[in-house]
Amino acid sequence: MESVRERLIRLSEEAHDYLGQSVPFLDAPPDPLLFYRDWIGPNRPCIIRNACSHWPALNKWTNEYLREKVGSKVISVAITPNGYADAVLGDRFVMPEERQMSLSSVLDIMEGKMKVGGVVYVQKQCSNLLQELPELTSDMEPHVPWMSTALGKLPDAVNFWLGEASAVTSMHKDHYENLFCVISGEKQFLLLPPTDRPFIPYGNHGNPHLTAHCIHGVYQPAVYHQRDDGEFEVIDLSDSEKVPWIPIDPLDPDLTHYPQYQQAHPISCTVRAGEMLFLPSLWFHHVRQSHGCIAVNFWYDMDFDIKYNYFQLLEGMSDLLINSSE
Numbered sequence: 001m002e003s004v005r006e007r008l009i010r011l012s013e014e015a016h017d018y019l020g021q022s023v024p025f026l027d028a029p030p031d032p033l034l035f036y037r038d039w040i041g042p043n044r045p046c047i048i049r050n051a052c053s054h055w056p057a058l059n060k061w062t063n064e065y066l067r068e069k070v071g072s073k074v075i076s077v078a079i080t081p082n083g084y085a086d087a088v089l090g091d092r093f094v095m096p097e098e099r100q101m102s103l104s105s106v107l108d109i110m111e112g113k114m115k116v117g118g119v120v121y122v123q124k125q126c127s128n129l130l131q132e133l134p135e136l137t138s139d140m141e142p143h144v145p146w147m148s149t150a151l152g153k154l155p156d157a158v159n160f161w162l163g164e165a166s167a168v169t170s171m172h173k174d175h176y177e178n179l180f181c182v183i184s185g186e187k188q189f190l191l192l193p194p195t196d197r198p199f200i201p202y203g204n205h206g207n208p209h210l211t212a213h214c215i216h217g218v219y220q221p222a223v224y225h226q227r228d229d230g231e232f233e234v235i236d237l238s239d240s241e242k243v244p245w246i247p248i249d250p251l252d253p254d255l256t257h258y259p260q261y262q263q264a265h266p267i268s269c270t271v272r273a274g275e276m277l278f279l280p281s282l283w284f285h286h287v288r289q290s291h292g293c294i295a296v297n298f299w300y301d302m303d304f305d306i307k308y309n310y311f312q313l314l315e316g317m318s319d320l321l322i323n324s325s326e
Contacts, residue, residue, distance in 0.1 A: 005321055008198045009263055015195040016265045023047055023269040032149035040150060040177060043280040045191060052181045053274040057139040061183050061294055063107045071104035075132045076124040080224050081232040083119040087170035088247040093219035094234055097226055106162065110292045117230040121167035122160060129160035129296060144179055144298055155298040165291035171246045171284055176299040178279040182271050185293030189277060190250050191267045192284040194311050198318040199264040200284060203244040218242035250286050282311055
């Protein structure tokens, strides 16, 4: 097994030699064929400038405009005590309390005019922009034409994001080719390529403090609930299947419990208003933002081709390595 471990370390190092230490920039929307050849096919991230600068949303989506246009609309809002929604807490995978609020109320919270005793994040996915705020779609393109042409499909979902600075998206991966477009403020991403999978605690690389609620890195799902006194409690979803998730905080990794993470090579980038991040499928990512940042992202379903088979093989080898060291 030691020879396999050494080969996986070389695999990661070779990938980072190719990927570099930073996320490259493109200065204009690309030709679809070139974008597929240079970025989607090789599974490489990039930031595209001037790709959505022509959207009216960049100038229109002020708090005043949003109040006037859709302020009375009731939307799904995630509320947590600490800003971490969908994240590991001890031996639980804890999801946020989902509350229905008017967008005006959310903006009041962002501006400090209203307090809820927790951290608020508009982060509901599955096309919440189209489902909950369709009035805003006239201020932007319904899809990204060059991306749709490159992939030969339309996006599966278009999502709207608005959050406080303390709202954090914990590290995870998605089975989507993701275009993340910042409308106002900025997003800070920490990225790890799929080739760093052997060093990321996930599934069988899970929490070392195994209990009945956390067995082999899968966690008892639970949800936050804010009581009448303003305090939060964690309520188990006892009828739900356990969830594999990543317990490590990449901003402050616990290398005592997860020493293998020292071999990972995270790449940091900041995406500012008017820029798009192309986040390739299966890349692990952790996200923060400036206070009140507004963003829209497009999820295009990935192709489950031979590259996905290779990734599954890598996951299986990673599990074998951790099991052999127990």
